[in-house]
Amino acid sequence: MTVRQRPQFWLKFNNNAEVFWLPVNPRSLSATSTHGFTDIDVTQLGEYTVIGNNRLREYSFSSLFPRDYNPSFCEHPRLKDPWETVKMIERWQRSGKPVRFIVTNTPINLAVTIRSFTYEERGGEPGDIYYTLTLKEYVFVSFRKTSDTTAKSTSSAAKKAEKQRPNEKTTPKSYTIKSGDSLWKIAQKVYKNGDDWRKIYDANKSAIGPNPNALKVGTKLVIP
Known part of the structure; x- marks a missing residue:
């Protein structure tokens, strides 16, 4: 009878630029595989189920990062x-890049995103960090490139259409301050860019006063 070896849990980041072997195996590994379904209630016919697409698998496990080596569980x-x-795992999580998750002696070897990472240091065990990690399968998506000729033609046609299209955007000439307004919010409403609030302030200093944050409800502003 073949004796199955103990699995090793690995996390690899940025094409193996950083590799981490979990020092303590989790007691259990939870894997969730779901399928998309939509239930529709049709009048006089009852409830029907529309079968959708497969959902990406999710993995979750808990363990610890020990401060000191102990051969009985490390x-x-x-x-x-x-x-x-x-810090390393949080950096990976914030990077916006997938991580490779490997459990040896199992079929698990796939790209994942770090969905949640919780941890704590418990009393009586200074230096040890207990954690729970939730990972979700990641699928790489590639887009077919269009030829340069097609891209240039499309770009040229789009520019031509843009020149011919009349400008339908209108900027209001005035604005009356409402409760909860700020210059940033007003600029976002009228210019679609809150960072343009300075334009409004410069045109209305006499009405607003020296403090751009002290807006009075009911004040009518000129919108340049």
């Missing part, structure tokens, strides 16, 4: 500082 002695490990 998988290897090459331990990182627990808090440095926390």
Whole structure:
């Protein structure tokens, strides 16, 4: 009978530029695989189910980052500082890039996103970090490139249409301050860009006063 080896849990980031072997195996690994369904209630006919597409799988597990090596539960002695490990995983999570999740001796070897990462340091165990990690399968999407000729033709046609199209956008000439307004909000409403609030302030200093944040409800502003 073949004896199955203990699995190793790996996280790899940025094409193996950073590789992390979990020092303590989770007691369990939860995998969720769902399918999209939509239930529709049709008058006089009852409820029907529309079968959608497969959903991406989700994995969740809990373990700890130990401060000190203990051969009774640690998988290897090459331990990182627990808090440095926390910073590393949070950096990966904020990067906007997928991480490769591998569990050896299983079919799990796939790109994932870090959906949630919670951790705590418990009393009586200083330096050890207990954590829960939730990962979701990531699918790489590629787009077919159009030829340069097609792209240039499309771009040229779009520019021509833009020149011929009349400008339908209108900017109001005045605005009356309402409760809860700020110059940034007003600029966002009239210019679609809150950073243009300075234009409105410069044109209405006498009405607003020296403090651009002190707006009086009912004041009529000129919109340049």
